[in-house]
């Protein structure tokens with residue numbers, strides 16, 4: 019094979035199986051001059067898909083065509099600084115789509131799965147956690163029971179969605195439609211839910227919970243203290259990124275393990291938390307920080323400070339992005355747990371080679387690269403809908419705008 023060069027960079031948008039604005043997946047395909055040698059990467063930013071597409075098609079594509087796809091480090095830096103103003107979720111997702119595709123290509127050239135390029139397996143399977151949500155305690159308990167029967171050992175429990183749910187007074191809802199929650203009611207209901215869960219399932223089940231920035235900082239500190247008795251695996255997003263300095267207060271008052279990071283896009287956001295050992299798990303969204311290249315470095319920094327990884331893995335990450343997470347998890351010694359949403363039948367058909375779950379673990383296949391492909395013809399049958407998100411229009415009962 020002669021040395022391949024980048025021939026084209028293409029963007030595929032798809033909303034598999036459900037025409038839903040919260041499932042607008044962005045996959046990048048980097049094609050080379052070698053026939054059949056290409057790579058796939060995830061650039062999914064479901065809230066702003068067209069901005070990411072434009073960043074790739076209008077700016078990264080002309081920057082990258084004709085270059086050597088094997089020089090991943092150099093190309094990552096080039097993409098990162100080329101706009102002079104750097105970082106942010108749009109540009110980082112665009113870079114991630116290319117970055118993962120370059121790792122996929124390198125694996126295919128080497129004839130090795132990406133986890134081998136990252137140092138090889140530290141473990142056979144990747145422990146996952148699933149989401150048990152419900153409108154009331156009984157629904158959540160049922161959901162947890164189902165996961166336990168499937169062999170899952172880590173479960174995140176939420177009642178009424180993030181921050182719970184309240185019906186606002188009609189006069190207020192009429193002026194400001196949105197997703198309403200009451201921070202005090204949410205905290206109370208959640209403590210009661212965890213009492214019930216420990217009563218039903220005992221102490222062995224690994225329980226997790228996501229505060230999703232829904233409490234004022236002082237109330238969040240008290241909540242972390244009150245949750246301490248449930249011995250959580252971790253408590254997530256206790257504060258908004260803007261209020262990160264409050265972690266020191268929570269840290270001094272309780273031993274609840276803390277996880278943070280899905281909204282971060284720049285090292286200046288995560289470094290103070292890592293250096294100060296203010297959190298226990300780093301939870302960045304790998305495509306939002308720029309792909310595998312920065313994520314593996316972040317994992318190594320965390321290892322030095324005793325933190326573990328728990329990469330963000332919601333339903334609006336493409337199967338390509340989930341596969342990249344799994345390869346990274348397999349080769350990271352300080353891996354903690356992987357958030358897992360599962361795939362629909364349409365997703366499995368559209369993305370041949372999806373990682374498979376057995377019991378409470380997910381496994382990568384051993385094909386070269388990321389081991390996953392895309393059926394573009396099928397993807398075209400599920401175009402992305404347009405629309406504006408409602409769940410991020412969060413409000414408290416008086417109608418004031420709140421963190422979603």
Ligand code: MG
Pocket residue numbers: 228230254255280
């Ligand atoms: Mg979260």
